[in-house]
Amino acid sequence: MDGMTQRRWSLLAAAALVAATMTTATTAATAADPVAPAPLTDPLPEPVMADFGLVVEEVAQFPKSEPTPAPTDPRLMRHARINYLGELPDGSGRLYVPDLNGTLYLMSGGGKHGKPGAPTPYLDLKAEVGADFFSGAGMGSGFGFATWHPDFKKNGKFYTVHTEAFGALTNKTPDLTPQPNTAYHGVIIEWTADDPKASTFSGTHREVLRLGFATRIHGIQQIEFNPTADKRDEDYGLLYVAAGDGGIGVSTDEPQSLATPQGKLLRIDPAGTNSDNGKYGIPASNPFVGTPGAIGEIFSYGYRDPHRFSWDTGGSHRLLLGHIGEKDVEAIYDVKAGDNSGWSEREGSFLFDKNDRCNLYPLPEGDEANGYNYPVAQYDHNPPPGYPCGADVGHAVSGGFVYRGKDVPKLKDKYLFADLVDGRVMYTENREMRRGKPAAQIHELTLFDKQGNEVTTPVLVGDRRVDLRLGRDGDDELYLLAKANGKVWKIVGTKKVKDERDVHPAVAPYMVAHYDFERPRGDVEADRGASGTPISLINGGSDMRVRDGAFAGSKRSIQIREADPAAGELPWKAGIYEDDADGVESLSRFNAAKGITVMGWVKMTGDGPSLNTNTPDPNDRYNAIGLAGVLAGNSDGHGVRALLELIDVNGELRLVALGRRVDTGASQTFAASEDWRTLLPQGEWVHIAATFNYTNGTMALYKNGKPIPGFYTRTDDPWQNAAPGEEVTSATNPRGIKIGGSFPQNGSERNPCNCRMDSLMFLDSSLTKLEVNQQFRRVER
Structure with a gap:
């Protein structure tokens, strides 16, 4: 087994074992200590959808760039690793954008100067640094940030931060206290341009500060001058440095130690000389100057990964910082001198226990005495149940700005920020973000x-x-930047949101088949998805369409029901089946798929499971209730690739996601812990989803956009994820789709459903928790 496939399968095995043991461990702890707090499985509510949206206009695309050395982590394989946009403080209107792979770009225009021009290289920092420049591992490695002295127009000075490895690890000595087993250096350089007006850099440079980090994550994220400080202000010309914890705060007390620079927001004077290395000054007003055992550079502390910070250019000019969490919490802090934001004793406004990195806990009684500074805004990134502890679930906050521009008045006094991974843009009202x-x-x-x-x-x-x-120009207008395609968009307006479509645009690209039952065509239901795969309304025909929409935009749904032998009626169900090796060609997107999602609305309208009409026992019932699924490529109508169903698990009927990756292989089942009658109550429309990620071997269930706790029924390798090659489904077309029973053919039936269904969707991707929630909210509201 190669390392990658072994790791992927170990995720599933670990998830299954965690699910099997979690209840026991928690119960034991509670029995031993009656006041022990229970872990928080979903600590924070989801953000609410705003009733307006942002209008964005593309203004630039940056040249493709490559990390050094060539990366093995696909997360670093981006078009261009652009990570900030700002404006030079010289009145020229020129915008600057650093690329982590080594180039600093300028763009003409911006703000009142008009639409930005094409990006042009200003400084090749990678070439200037030489062979020690490193950007090939670690999400923030490379040319991390650039900032310009507020008096750049006269003194030509600007500052950059980058990472070094290779020979630097043995030939150069970090300042202050390097972390043990240093893996790379974060280096701040001062550059002095011969001509501040020039379009390309020519001049000199000197090293200011070099920090050593134990891993290639959570290094120096941002350096910045306070743009609200004028020459009479003691903060003028002081450089703030956001230094992460080097990835070791999760297991050490490093971020809480005032003797080290890691996990801190530092403040230094580049023009001073009273530091240990003599290359910068330590401001006398820093809060820990003179504190025994503390380094004077610290402005505030207790950080894991302080990703972006900014000052509100209006109002009280406060400093707001976006902080990327470990287990769950993405946070925004209002930072003042001397603050302790808690990591790694706290994550957001919750207790973090180093002995239990899989959970967060409520704050202890009397916590206010600890004096931690808690977030003024926060959201969670917890994975759905069944995912491995510590798995990358694709969320990380990128701090933003309080809007003080003039072009988009609707945004006035709102703090805009983003989730840098999934790309959501969010805001809070500035006035609602209050310390304490x-x-x-x-x-x-x-x-x-x-x-x-x-x-x-x-x-x-x-x-x-x-x-x-996010980026900001000199007029306080805001921009969005994406590494994925190296593009920049300017926020140019707002627009009222109207729910005119029932498919969220985040979900639409993966939609293979979609049945809303709103387009009567006799006993055939047309497909609104990309595949154009019609399904048959079996035995009931057009009578199966009923006027009972699941949500405001729906008028009809489909009625599924068991057979009535006394009346000579067969079970009502729906689907398509092709009994040949080619399968259903229009469903070819499920051929060699990396993931599948089955979801839709369900309303139980009768008993379940149904009476077994195939046996003489009048009390005999089937042991399952079929909902909806995609068949395997070798299916007889019963075997599935991805199925949402209720089946018997250890003697109890449970809602399950049941999937098979290899046609000839076994299936894996993720079963809901909660009673199915609570999840699917009689007479109530419920949005249900099942996701199947064949690449990493995980599944999940959702009700009304929220994950359903559950467990895997097997801890071995039924999906054969350990086999060599890419983890995808068999390269065969599904034999069909089944809805409301065991078989889509008009014949044998074992697990009929007495229920109604609406807006059934079959997608060729394992949707994220966010995407499932977005689709639910699209129609729920």
Whole structure:
């Protein structure tokens, strides 16, 4: 077994074991200590959808670039690793954008100067640094950030931060206290341009500060001058440095130690000389100057990965910082001198236990005495149940800005920020973000292109991993930047959201088949999805369509029911089946698929499981209730590739996701822990989804957009993820789709459903928790 496939299968095995043992471990702890707090499985509510969205206009695309050395992590294989946009403080209107792979670009225009021009290289930092430059591993490695001295127009000085490895690890000595087993250095350089007006750099440079980090993550993320400080302000010309914990805060107390620079927000004076290395100054007003055992550079502390910070250019000019969490919490902090934001004793406003990295806990009684600074806004990134502890679930906050521009008045006094991985853009009301008060409500924003079409950032970049950042020009107008395709968009307006479509644009690219039962065509139901695969309404024909929509935009649904032998009626069900080796060719997108999602609305309208009409026992019932699924490529109508169903698990009927990766292989089942009658109550419409990720061997269930706790029924390798090669389904077309029973053929039936269904969707991707929730909210509201 190669390392990659072994790792992928170990994720599933670990998830199954965790699911099997989690209840016992928690119960034991509670029995031993009656006051022990229970872990928080979903600590924070989802952001609410705003009733307006942002209109964005594409303004630039940057040249493709490559990391050094060539990466093995696909997350680093981006078009261009652009990570910030700002404006030079010289009145020229020029915008600057650094690329982590080594180049600093300038663009003419911006703000009142008009639409930005094409990006042109200003400084090849990679070439200047030489052979020690490193950007090939670690999400923030390379040319991390650039900032310009507020008096750049006169002194020509600007500052950059980058990472070094290779010979630097033995030939150069980090300042302050390097972490043990240093894996790379974060280096701040001061550059002095001969001509500040020049379009390309020519001049000198010197090293200011070099920090050593134990791993290639959570290094120096941002350096910045306070743009609200004038020359009379003691903060003028002081450089703030956001240094992460080097990836070791999760298992050490490093972020809480005032003796080290890691996990801190530092403040230094590049023009001073009273530091240990003599290359910068330590401001006398820093809060820990003179504190025994503390380094004077610290401004605030207790951080894991302080990703982006900014000052509000209006109002009280406060400093707001976006902080990427470990287990669950993405947070925004209002930072003041001397603050302790808690990591790694706290994550957001929750207790973090280093002995239990799979959970967060409520704060202990009397916590206010600890003096931690808690977030003014926060959201969670917890994975669905059944996913391995510590798995990358694709969420990380990128701090943003309080809007003080003039072009988009609807955004006035709103703090805009983003999830850099999934690409959501969100805001809070500035006035609601108050220290010491409950965290502000977060609103998620819809996006529109310049033509008014609703879009998402994954759609704009053509990739589920967006790698989104925000930027700001000198007029306080805001921009979005994506590494995925190296493009920049300016936020140019707002538009009221109207729910005119019942498919969320984040979901639409993966839609293979979609049946809404709104287009009567006798006993055939047309497919609204991309495949154009019609299904048959079996035995009931058009009578199966009923006027009972699951949501406001729906008028009809389909009625499924068991047979009535006394009346000579066969069971009502739906589907398509092709009994040949080619399968259903229109469903070819499920051929060699990396993932599948089956979801839709269900309303139970009768008893279940149904009476077994194939035996003489009048009390005998089937042991399952069929909902909907995609058949395997060698199916007789019963065997499936992905199925949403209720089946007997250890003597109890449970809602399950049941999947098979290899046609000739065994199936794996993820079963809901909760009673199925609670999940699917009689007479109530419920949105149900099942996701199947064949690449990493995980499945999940959702009700009304939220994950359903559950467990895997097997801990071996039924999907054969350990076999060599890429983990995808068999390269065969499915034999069909089945809805409401065991078989889509008009014949044998074993597991009929007495229920109604609406807006059934079959997708060729394992949707993320966010995407399932987005689809539910699209029609729920």
